[in-house]
Every structure is written in structure tokens, then in C-alpha cells.
Amino acid sequence: MKTSRRTFLQKTTQSSLTALSLGSLPAGAADALINQPDALAAAPRIKPDHVVRSLPENMVWGYFGADVPPVYRVRDGDVVEIQTVNPSGVSRTNPEEFYQKNNLPMDAHAQEVIAILKTVKPEPSGIRGHMLTGPVFIEGAQPGDTLEIRILDLTFPAGFGVNSVWPGGGGIPDAVTARETFVYRYDARRKVALLKEGVEIPLRPFMGVMALSPPPETGRVSSIPPAFFGGNLDIRHLTKGTTLYLPVSVPGGLFSTGDGHGAQGNGEVSGVAIETALNLTAKFIVHKGKTLTMPRAETPTHFIAVGLDKDLNKAMKNALTEAVTFIKDTLGYTFNExxxxxxxxxxxxxxxxxxxxxxxxxxxxxxxxxxxxxxxWA
Structure with a gap:
């Protein structure tokens, strides 16, 4: 007997909220933290079935596409750690300068960032976007399926993040007259990011970009605008213990991720969040024949419906349509109800x-x- 969409989504939900933990940073990250490393000794690490390292050969700079070869293959149901980097503020021509100028450690992670910037090439046609890890091929995923991405853990490989403002960017582009980059240092004990004395932003890490490949007929597309296959959704609620559902358009799905955020306000109004390196540990589950037209997400306490458009008014209308459709079709109410x-x-x-x-x-x-x-599940 086929499982209904309602049963498919209801099987993934409970009402208990998993607490955000910053206690599983890998060795070496503590050097950049304000408090002592003993603040990091908390929850045990989740042991993944696979680890996709943030090495140059595993990176794609700024685009998705059905023709992008996978860097790793995993099975339906596998737990995968995918490491990502944050090159924000770092120059390709002199990447070491950023770390020296901001008194940041030239540790193993910094060396990975530098190697990636010096080695990974942008897309030849001029498409630009985020530095992404992937794509990962999930065996069994086929067009018409839905991929469930359970976000089991998010850990920081470095103890800082970067936010910037620049002319022409953000929500008030004409008001910004000078570019400026701000380094936020993390206090792991108190789970906050420090800009300067008196300004502390609660850390709430999530991946800004989680995507499957678009259909082959679209060709390669930039990672900057989000779309029905996911991408740069920048939904701040997709933290540890939550779930993202994406429609599969190509064999294997081809999952890519990057654009880690230490924290972000709704709107991301400067143009970026606290851009940070994050390691995503996720479980991939294929739902055969369960077709979505848009990304959908879930937390222990909420279902999340998504609306996208170049016009914010139309994006609102699309989000409302998605929400009403979900409540009607999945939860069993009339349209008017x-x-x-x-x-x-x-x-x-x-x-x-x-x-x-x-x-x-x-x-x-x-x-x-x-x-x-x-x-x-959480």
C-alpha cells in the first residue's frame, strides 16, 4: 500500500525541541575562541558513515548543474558529515593577509581555505556564487522522489565569522557609502558572537545553502538565487534537529551545501549573515514517488512552507499558497478552513x-x- 503524503510528513515529526549545542568543535578550533577550551567539552560527536572533506577537489565555486560530477556517493539512509569553508573577506590574490590583519590563527582550517581559493576555479561562463562542497550522489534518488535531509549536527571548525556591508548591496543598497568587513569572534561557553564590547549575537548556526541539482534542461545556474530545488534559502530556522525536504530532479539528487551562518536575522539585510565555516552532519532519506513542487521544512514545533519570487509581494503570495495547500492536503482541512x-x-x-x-x-x-x-525523529 502506498504511503500518503500526509503519512510521509507526519512520520517525521514530534514535539520535543533538541537543544543547540556548540560543544563539539573539532580540535584546533579552540585557539580562536575567547574562552578556554574546556567550554567546548559537552555533547559527544555523532559518528557519520562518511566524511566529505573541505578539500579543493570536493569544492564547486558558485553553481549547480546536472552535469557537475559528484565528489562522493552515499546510500539512502546514510549519515554524512560534509565540511564547508567560509572565504568571506579573504582575497584570492593574498589570502594570508585577512588572517594576519584580523589576528586570526593560521591553523589547518585556514590553510584549507587558502588552498581552495588558490586552486578551485570559478565557473568558466562567468556564473558566480558561493563556495560549495559537493555534489553528493545519493543512491536510489530519482526524479520525482523527495529527499529528506535530517540536520543532525552543525559544528564550527573555526572560532569566528564574518559580516560585510558594501555599496550596492543589502536591503538599502544606495545608503551604503563604503565597504566594511566585521569579524565576529565566538564565545562558545555563552554561545554568542562578539562584534565589539556591548554587542553579543546569540549563535544559532545553520546552512544558508542546501540544494539538489536543477533539471538537466536548465544547465548550470548560480547558487545565489534560491529555487524549487533549494539552494540559497537562508531560512534561519534550519538549525540542528530540523529537516529540509527537497524535490529530486536528477538521478542521485546531487546534494551540495555551503554558505554556513553563525547567526542571521530574518531578512539578511546587509546582504550576508555571520558567514562562517560549518560542518553539516545530515542523514539522507529518499522518499520514492513523493513529489514536491517547492522546498518544505520541519522543526520539532513547526512545519515550514516556502515562497520564492523576484517580487516580494509575489513571494508572499506563493508562501501563502504553499501553506494553505499543506494545511489542506496534508493535515486534512478544506481550502477555506x-x-x-x-x-x-x-x-x-x-x-x-x-x-x-x-x-x-x-x-x-x-x-x-x-x-x-x-x-x-529528533
């Missing part, structure tokens, strides 16, 4: 306004559906 529920119980948030294609996401609380129980 679903629209009423969306109006009275659902929050619509601006994901980002800076990635060419803009994003709105709908936060659908599970708690308002008092007669339904939602199982979840």
Missing part, C-alpha cells in the same frame, strides 16, 4: 531580501492542531 487557519495561526516571515529571488517562509505551529499527533 486552511486559509482561515493560515490567517489566524501562521506567521509569515521574510527569509531574505538580498538574493535576487526573494524568500518568505510560513511558520505553521503544530500545537494549534490539538487533535493530531505528529511524530518526529
Amino acid at each position: 486552511a486559509l482561515s487557519i493560515a490567517s489566524t495561526g501562521v506567521d509569515f516571515e521574510v527569509s531574505q531580501v538580498v538574493d535576487q529571488t526573494l524568500g518568505i517562509h510560513a511558520m505553521i505551529p503544530k500545537a494549534i492542531f490539538t487533535k493530531q499527533k505528529f511524530s518526529y
